[in-house]
Each structure stands twice: as C-alpha cells, then as structure tokens.
Amino acid sequence: MEPPILTLTDIDMSFGGAPALRRASLRVLPGEVHGLVGENGAGKSTLINIATGLFRPDGGVMEVAGEAVRLGSPPDAAKLGISVVHQEADLFSQLSIAENMLLARGLVRGPAGLIDWPGTYREAERMAGVLGEELDVRRQAGGLTVARRMMAEIAAAVGGGAARVLFLDEPTASLTQNESAHLFEQVRRLRDAGVGIVYVSHRLDEVLEICDRITVMRDGHTVETRPAGDCTVDSLVAAMVGREMHLETGPRGGSEGEVRLEVTGASGSGGAFRDVSLQVRAGEVLGLYGFVGAGRSELAQALFGLEPLAAGSATIDGAPLRAGSPREAVDAGLAYLPEDRLVQGVFRTHPLRTNASVAILRRLSRFGLVRGGREREQTRSIIDEMRVRSTSMEQAIGTLSGGNQQKVVFGRWSATNPKVLILDEPTRGVDVGAKAEIHRLIRDLARAGTAVLLISSDLPEVMALSDRVSTMSQGRITGTFDPVKDGEKAIASAAVPRASGADSGTEARATNGRATDGRGTNGSATGGDTAAKGGRLPAMRELGIVAFIVALAVVMTALKPGEFATRQNLVDILANAAMPAIVAQGAILIICAGGIDISVGSVLGLCSAVAATAARGGAPPALCLGLAMGLGCAAGALNAATSLLARIHPIIVTLAGISIYRGLLVTFTGGKDIQELPHAYRMLADGNLLGVPKVVIYVLVITFVAHLVLTRTLAGRRVLALGGSETAARLIGLSKARLTLFVFGVSGLLVGLTAVLDTAYYGSVQANTGEGMEMKAIAAAVIGGTNIMGGRGSALGGLLGAFLVAMVYNALVLLAVSSFWQNLFVGLLILLAVTSDTLLRRKGAAR
C-alpha cells in the first residue's frame, strides 16, 4: 500500500470551551475516495476546516506526504495541493468564472504586473479542459447553476496540476441525479489520476457507491475507518449514532377527522412549486417527502405568508387562508417550524424565555405591556412539556444544545395552539434523544386534533410518523402513499427528480441562494446556465449618465443661452467637478471594499491648512504636497484601524472623525483664514497646461490610474472580491484588515492631494474648507454605478458622476436658485441613485 498523502493524528479542537474534535485522526491515501460520514455536529466540518487551513487545531499533528506541516491559512493548504469544494459553493457572484477560479491561485499577469485578462481566460479554459468540462469562463459566476459552479471550483482546485487532496463537502446536496452522476465520473477520473479525495456526505448510499474506504465520526471522535466493501447503510448508521437505531412507530391517528388544511392548485411566484393540492385532516400527520430543492419549504413559507402565492388558494377549517404576512397566518391558526434553526429559528443571545414566548407575546400583553408573571408561567409550561434541559429560563438559548434549542422553538409554536402545524425538517441536526422526544411531541399534538404537515428528507422519520405520505419533486406533488401498505421503495422512487423534467425552475431557485436569475436549468449536467446580464450593466450606466448630462446641457443652453454655453462656464464646471472627482476615486475604492468614509471633507480641510501653512512658511511645494498626502493617509489609516479594532461600521467611526478632524483644523489655525499663498505653490493647480486647466489634467490622469487599479491590478480585484463577499474572501485567504487599511490609506492620499490642489487653485483655507465634500464624492460614486453595498465600482462612472453633480450645482446657480438649497439636491441625487440601483437589481434578480 502506498504511504498516505495526508495524515491527521489526534487532532483536538474546541470552540469557547466546547470540544468539537477529540483526538480525531484521518489518513487519506493517494488515489482513493475516502468517505467521511457522521451526524451533524460530529466534527466533520471542523476536521475539513483544519485540514484546509481555515482553523488552527489546539493539538495534534498534520502531515502531508510524510512531512509535518502547520497551516496558517487556506492558501497555505492550497500551496500543498489541499483544497476543498463546499456544498454551497460560495463564489464571488459579481466576478467572472475565470476570475473566481484564479483569484486565489494567481491571475495571469502581463507587463507592469497588470492583469492579462485574455491570458487569464485562456488559463481558466485550460484548467476546465483538464476535467473535460466546457465552461464559458468569461461569464459572471452569479448566473451559474450549483452543479456548474462546483465543476468550476473542482477545476480550479485540480487544474493547476499540483492537487493532492480534494475535500468534497456534501457535493450532491443540491444536485439532480444526472448532475450527481457526472460528478461521480469526475471524482473517479481524479482518483485514477492519483488524487486523494475525501467525500463528505449524509447520503450513505452514495458514499457506499463511490468510496473505497469510509471513516465514521461521532461526537468529535473518528470512530472507525473501514473498506467500503465491509460496510452497509445499517452498519454506518449504527457507528454514527453509537447504537442500532429503531424508530418507534406510534399508533396512527387515522384519517377520519375533518379536513383542517386544504391547499388547491397552489403555485409559487418564483416557480419553486406548481399546482400543489393537498389536504390534512384533524389528528392526521401528512408526511411531505422529497429532496432538497423540491419546493417543499417554499410551499410552506408561502402558506405561512412569507412569500406570495402566484396562483391557487388554501383554507383552514374551511375559512380561506389569505396570509399576507406570518402574523395573519398565525391568527388564522397556522404555525410553521422553520428548517434552518440557527438562521430562521433562534435569537441566539436572548434568553430561553424570550425565544419561547415570542409567538404568543402579544397575547400575553395588556395595553401593550407584557405581563411578566404570565410570560414566565407559559415559558415554564413549555419547558416542562418539551422536557427542555436548561439551568434557568434566563439562560441564553445559544448555550443550549441543538436539540434543546429545537425543542424551545417547537414549544414556541405549539404554545399558539395551532389548528395546522407545518414542521420543516424538525429533527435535522438534533441528537438521537431529542429526536425521539420531538417525535413524541408530534404524535401528542396530532392526537390532540392538530393537523400536522411534516416536511422531512429523513425517510425513516416520515415512515414512522405519517398517516399518509405525499412525495414532492421538482415543485410538484408526484404521489400520495400509505406508508404501511406502499412501503419505502415506492415513496423513495416517487420523490426522485426526473432528469427530463421540462420545468425545473425549482432547482436553480431553491439552491442558487445567490444566483441572480431564477429561470433555472433543464436539470441536466450540461444544462443551460443563465446568461449574465451584469456585465453589460455598468456600460449602460455610463451611457445613461452621459445622456443625462447632454439632456441637462441642452435644457440649460435653451434656458440660459448667453450664460451656460460659454467657455468660462464650462471651465468653471470642470474645475468644480475636479476636486470631488479626485476624492470620489478614493471613495469608490473604499465603497467597493464594503466601507465608507464620511470624514474626508474634514480631513481635506485639515490637510489644506497644514499644506498652506507650510507653504507660507517657505516650504517647497513638493514638501507641502508630501505633508498633506502623508497626513491624509494617516487619517484614513486611523479610521480604518479604529473601525477594525472596534468592529463598528466605518460610517460611525468617520462620523466621529468629521468633528475630530474639523476640531483639529480649527485648533491648528486658531479659526483664522489662511491666505496669500506663494506663487510657486499656487502654480501647482492654477493656470493651464496645453490650454486646458491643470486640474482637469490631474483628474483625467488619476481617473485613468484608478480605472487600472480597479480593473487590472490584483489589489483592485481583491478589493472588489472582499466587498462582494466577505465570507468567500476569507475562504481564499484575503486579509480584510490589510485591504481595509489599503483602501482607506489610498483614499487618504487622494484627499491630501486634493487638499493641495484645492488650496493652490482657490488660494485660501477657511474653517469650513472641504465641508460637504464627502457627500459630493459619495454622490459621484453612486451615480456613477458604484454599488453602495460593495463589490462593484467604476472609476469612469465616478468621474462622470462628479461632472453631473457639478453641472447640477452650476444649473442651480444659473437659474438663481440660492446656494442654500445645494445640500438638498446632493442628498436627493444620492437617494435617487441608490434607490433606483436597488430597485433595478431586485428586478434583475426576480427576472
């Protein structure tokens, strides 16, 4: 047998005192597919994260090809040929596929270190070719199906040629059958090429099919490693839970009661489910079985009023259920236990009491005031009924185990005495004991007359609890069964998605959490990716601004012919646009990274005062410039560092900065104006060069450089990546701290430069120099198409935006609108730009 390529020995790891791994060990051989199975919380993810450099273990040894290694970050692991492909491939949806593939591993660079895009695309195509995949690597990653994204990630992981170990974390969770088959083909191909593949999955039949050896984890231990041939689903389950598990089959309530929930011809607005009809009777448990992405949760959420129904209707006890909001649904007698406990269920740092009482809190109140005694009483009875194990009802729910948390959320809903209760994966990620108790509670509720709709992907659970089972696949109900008579096989096969399904908008919608387009795929591995429209958007934006500018110019020429269309007026507009345009380039960089700096106006004033004072004191212009830029850079870096240290949004830090830097300015100048600057200094910005005002030339040069930085440098692309998705950026080892310092620092340099140009051009500094500059710069940025949420920005757009703002100001002056209204217009421009941006993006996402 060959020596292992990756060995993890006795790995210990704990989070805040709770052990996640206890002496866990894993040996991966080259050219094998190694299964890693275990219940949720058994420690699989932690082990992967340690092996791929995201976490540092508390103890234990990691060896790659026999050599002990210590990983500091994911890129360290990548250098050793160890990569991971996650279930929800967290890509930068705004960047191209090629860039996603190569950002962490090195974009192809040409002369002067600038990114060579054609070369990068060729390299990405070559990597995809290694897998025999054809990918349009120029396309935006956001529009891809999950399967295609995963292939892109695998191609990126192995395409460099140095891949030794590849972790696949729940790769098939959101794939159709054909897509899974295609994936298996690729996995086998890689195995034959000598790569060690660690295959993590809950789908034990798949694990048995594809893996050569299997390691089972339980409670942070690696329990056993055996050849797949020696394992069966039963033996794996037994090893995972520590004992043979028998689900108790309780007495069935029967289907004799009145119909409580009736759904007729319901279709979801996003196409996630279509023409669904079902009935649940009093005292009945209707199991709704299907795979992830079948549209079950979407159906439940639409009934619960979280999403609108596109067609169809529902009734509860004969009364129409027209839930426009969850509150109306609850009032109608419906309750919904959501599937994702951490995101949709619990309020983690709030006490158990708050979590338990939230759904009945208004009922427990009088004149709006919560009656504390009754709240505690109710909470106590929920704790008792659900057998929640806790020390006190004031304990933060986040400190309870997953099973106990789930019981509290269950109790929250059963306390509303619902007529109809929808349970969405009620036992996912809970321990065996809690699972049995939740099953008991479900039966008790049904026995008391509640109609229960049980959504579950756990077939034994569905079989054990349901009176009837409906299967759902690709958004449609595909059959209704009697669990006793029809048996597991019939139910399981009815739930399997059909690859030929003509209308599976479902898959793409349900699984591409971040996808921009819901039109979906035809379900096959080669299926149609959705076209990326994003690439064209920025260019259209810039054309739109130009059109607006031209229109405004035409109107102004018509209104004020003798004043607007003059050379002097044009020069004025350009000069007034120039300073905000330069500051805007820094603002764009910061906003692209997901930040904002509203102290730039004050910093500009401070830098102006320092530079002007130095100039009057006889310092050469170059020194003044250096002083101002250094000071600006320091202020920016200080803002960034403070925001990072305090972990508060930079807008709050820089809000404080507005008064701090302005205060320093006034202290520095003693409140007096600075005037009569030396001629040499004034000549930095005053006057013309080749018949064009100098400042205009500066602006053009700076915009061009900023454009290059954003589109052609590694730093710029990293900034965009960070602003696009902070989690994904962390996974590829980008340092948020360094990039944040970088963008704020660069912005500070530009502010310092602008300060010198401003004082040189206008020849004086007042206490209010620079005031309002931050708003003009931000307006220029967002008008120019920079996404205020980060991840997208355009230097050229910023220049046009600054010009537009200056033109609007100029128009106001010419039309004799008093300058006191200016702030209103700049605020209005920002609001309009951001609002229309948000609406357009939402429209794009809904399409």
Place this chain on the structure above:
Amino acid sequence: MIRRLLRSREAILLLVLIALFAVLAVKVEGFFDAYNLLERTRYWVAPGLLAAAMTFVIATGGIDLSVASVLALCGIVMGMRRRDAGWPMPAAAGAALAAGLAAGAANGAVISRIQVPPLVVTLATMSLFRGAAMGLSQAKAIGDFPPGFLWLGQGSLCKVPGTGANPADLPVPLVILLAVYALAWALMHRSWVGRFTELIGENETAARFAAIDVRRLKFALYASVGLLCGFAALLHTAIYATAKADTAAGMELEAITCVVVGGTRISGGHASIVGTLLGLAILGILRFGLEMAGVSSQNIIILVGIVLVATAIINERLGRSAVR
C-alpha cells in the same frame, strides 16, 4: 444579587458618573453648584430625546444619521408657519410635529419598503433635510416666539428644596425629558414593541419567521423617530428662543455616542434605555466640567468623538469575553 448588579452595565456607568462628578467637583471651581448644574441640563434635552429615539433604531441593527437635520427642519417649519403664514403657536408646533413625522416616514418607507440600508438612506436624507431647512429659511434665524412657548424650554416648575441660598430651579424641559425616558423605558423593556425591536436586531430573518411584522415595525419606528425629532425641535427652539437651519449640527453623533456609551449593542439585539440616559449624563457632565475648566469647545467636540470610539472598542473587547 449585589455581584450581579455590579456586573451590569448600568451599575458600572453609574459608578463612572459618580466618580466623574466627584473629580470635577473637587478639581473644577464653580462646577459643584446646584443652580448651574440644573440650568445646564436644559442643553441635554434635545440630544437626550434624539438619543432615546436612537436607542430604538440601533436596537434593530439600524442607524439614523438624519435626526439632527430633521430637528433643524422642524424648527424652521414651525418658525416660518408662525412668522410668514401667521399661524397661531399651537398650530405651528403641530406643523413641526407633522414635518418630523413626514420626514421620518420618508426614511422608513425607503428603508422598509425598498430595503435600502438605513445607513445610506439616512446619510442622504441627513443632507437632504438640512438642505431643505437651509433653503426654506435662506439660512436666516427665526425668532420672536411667544413667552408661553418659550416656557417649555426656559421655564421652571418649582424651586428644588435643600439647594442652599441660591435655590435651584427645576427646569421644565428636564421634567419632560425624564418623562419621555420613563415612557421609552416602559416601551423598550416592558412592552412587546421593545421586545420585538430587540429581536429584529438580533436576527431579522428569525424575527420574520417568528411572525413579527418586521417591515411594519421598522416603518413605524423610523416614522416615530421623526416625530420625536419634531418634538425635540419644539424644546430646542424654546430653549434657544430661535430656530436656525444650522442648529444642532453634529447632534446625531452625540446621540449615537450616548447610546453606545450606554451599552446598547451597536449591531443591534440588546438595548438599555437607562444606559442611554446615564450615557447622556456622563457626556453632559464631562462637557460642562471641561467648559468650566476653560477647555475650548473645539477640543470638547474632539473629546466626544474619542469617547464614542473608545467605548466602542472597549465594548467590543469586553463583549467578546462575555457569554453574549
């Protein structure tokens, strides 16, 4: 019990307040004077009201940078209704409240309907409302308010017994401020509204899934904040006897500082009205003491900013070790 109390944020703030008070009383001449101190509290009222409103906004994980601008706008609307349109004072005050409500509702609509982040919306409207105030008034101050109205800001309810030879007056606006805080406390800590506010800040998705009407609550919240800004504008105008478009500049920062110092989590989820009130008192006393000691107002503004940032850093460092 005592140990738990000592570990609470409010107890620490109270100790800081007492210590600060003691130091200033010993070190700064003329500071420890009941009459001056109580008179001084009139200037806390406007930032105090904004801070109370801000506590709710920050509890939801939002922010409202436009509060000071709304206050200025409401003052101008009131002054102009009275001076130019000749409205009686109560009607003009009603116009100010209506303007505040409208401004807040505009914020709330864009935030809760169109779902633009509050940070961006209120940054834009901070400029927009200030511009409206400047434009409407052409940056001229409006004065000449009737004595009955000025009483709201400058009047006193009674003499405070036991304050020596120069007995201190109990300022009307201070009483109003404390009444508002009592209401805010009940709303935040004893009503379902406050509970839901905190839960939205803790986990907005879970709040929606728990059948909390997040959109409606957020809209109502920002609208109410606007209304409270309008109310603050009444008192603020009465205290200074003039309405000015550039008044209360930077007051949003003061309000945020009080909230953050008071221990409300800046990312939302946990709030303390008592903490905000203590934060207001600490900041107010610090400011008064420094002014008495002859520190320039510019340097005091710098200090307010530094207090905000420093507390935020301390919160972050301490918060990580605590259970939450």
